[in-house]
Amino acid sequence: MxxxxxxxxxxxxxxxxxxxxxxxxxxxxxxxxxxxxxxxxxxxxxxxxxxxxxxxxxxxxxxxxxxxxxxxxxxxxxxxxxxxxxxxxxxxxxxxxxxxxxTLGLCLNKARTKEILRYYGIPTPDFQVLKSKDDKLDPGLELKFPLIVKLLHEGSQMGLSRDSIVCSEEDLRDRTAYLMYEYGEPVIVEEFLDGREFTVGILGNEEPIVLPIIETLFEDGQKTRLFTPDEPILPFIPKDIVINPEHSSVCPADIDEDLKKEIEETALDAYRALDCRDWCRIDLRMKRDGDIPNVLELNPIAGIDPSYHLPKAAKAAGISYERLIKMILEFGAKRYGLKWR
Incomplete structure (x- = not known):
């Protein structure tokens, strides 16, 4: 081809x-x-x-x-x-x-994604969109601190830092003002879930394949994933810029069969609700041990470098990088009725 x-x-x-x-x-x-x-x-x-x-x-x-x-x-x-x-x-x-x-437009807008998830009864953290730095929290939503402040239209940890988790109105105003000034877009304020975080890769269409679940491990008081540039880019970054340390993860996640099944089913429900095709990565998080997994976001164009989560999960399933790319291509070709040789 x-x-x-x-x-x-x-x-x-x-x-x-x-x-x-x-x-x-x-x-x-x-x-x-x-x-x-x-x-x-x-x-x-x-x-x-x-x-x-x-x-x-x-x-x-x-x-x-x-x-x-x-x-x-x-x-x-x-x-x-x-x-x-x-x-x-x-x-x-x-x-x-x-x-x-x-699907791509909806998944890039975290609020629209969450509205669809809610419609289908798929758990996701409570939230509110702020379009101005002067917007106030809606008392009717009963959002309680700590909260996490994210960019509305971004992924890949863009806009996240150790200051993203806020515990007061003052901290919320400061973080909202910074993000709106630096990135020029609205923010979404979410209930912060201080529990285990998982990532699920899904491949395919009629009968999607759920890849082994990845758990993100947090250390040194860090409570959320932060952006770290790829290693080949590091030599070109100005020396005065602080680089976040890489987070660690484990795949397959060390979880029992009941939680594994619940995470997989929730991820598949989200995949179907947003009408994803061919491939996607879905991030989920829990409030505490024993609580239900909540969907944070869907990434229909997931990071595809061999060192990233989706290829790592594929490798854990015995799927080589070359085979992973070929599978995505095959799934797309099949949808269009293209002959595969």
């Missing part, structure tokens, strides 16, 4: 004069090479297309000779940035891997 790999690559200018985690959703050149080589290992011809302002023109030129797009493009700007490439592919009638325009 002739596969167009669509991506957004980290550029050196992005590493200065801006919050470092603004690159969190983008891929390093090394990650793009890993995906390209994995696609080629399956006998595919691969063309690389940067998902920038020129992507539409390039895809239009290549569409007659392109069988499918392998989409890992997170987009560069806008509240629906992950939907841009799928929208272009739909317009040009080019098959593509992964979830569609609506």
């Amino acid at each position: 002739r596969v167009a790999l669509l991506y957004n690559q980290i550029k050196r200018y992005m590493l200065i004069k801006s919050a470092l985690d603004k690159i969190a959703e983008l891929d390093s050149p090394e990650t793009i090479d890993y995906v390209r080589e994995a696609l080629m290992s399956g006998g595919n011809e691969v063309i690389l297309i940067e998902a920038d302002g020129n992507a539409y023109g390039k895809l239009k030129e290549e569409r007659r000779d392109t069988d499918i797009v392998f989409n890992i493009a997170e987009g560069l700007r806008g509240e629906s940035r992950e939907s841009y490439i799928p929208a272009i592919c739909d317009m040009l009638e080019i098959p593509y891997t992964g979830s569609g325009v609506l």
Whole structure:
């Protein structure tokens, strides 16, 4: 097959004069090479297309000779940035891997995701959206401190720090004002769940495959995952920028069968409720031992570097990196009725 790999690559200018985690959703050149080589290992011809302002023109030129797009493009700007490439592919009638325009737009908006989860009875933390630094907590929602403050339209720990968990109105106002000034978007304030955190990778469509569950391990008082740049990027980061330590994790998670089943079923329910396709990573967290797992967010374009959670979970299931990439491609091709050789 002739596969167009669509991506957004980290550029050196992005590493200065801006919050470092603004690159969190983008891929390093090394990650793009890993995906390209994995696609080629399956006998595919691969063309690389940067998902920038020129992507539409390039895809239009290549569409007659392109069988499918392998989409890992997170987009560069806008509240629906992950939907841009799928929208272009739909317009040009080019098959593509992964979830569609609506699913990607919904999953990037944490509030809309949670509203859909609530509709289907899937547990998720209580929340409120703040659109101005002067907005107050709604007494009717009965949100109680501690709370966690996140960017409304971002993933990959963008905007999170040790100051994200707030215990007072003053701390909430300060964190909200900072995020809105630095990132220029609304925030979502959630009930903070101070329990175990899990990540679940899911592959496929009609009969999705649930990969081994990963548990995130927190140390030294850290209570949430923070962004850490990929190792190949570190030499290009200014020396005065503090780098968060990498968090540790274990896969498969050390949990009993009842909790394992509950986490898997909750993740699958969320996957189906948001109409995810081909692949996704879902983050869940508990209030305390014995409590039900709550869905934090869905990542339909999950980090795909071999060192990231989804490939690690696949490896724990006996699925090599090359096989993982091939499976995602196969799932997408099958949906469009493409012949696989």
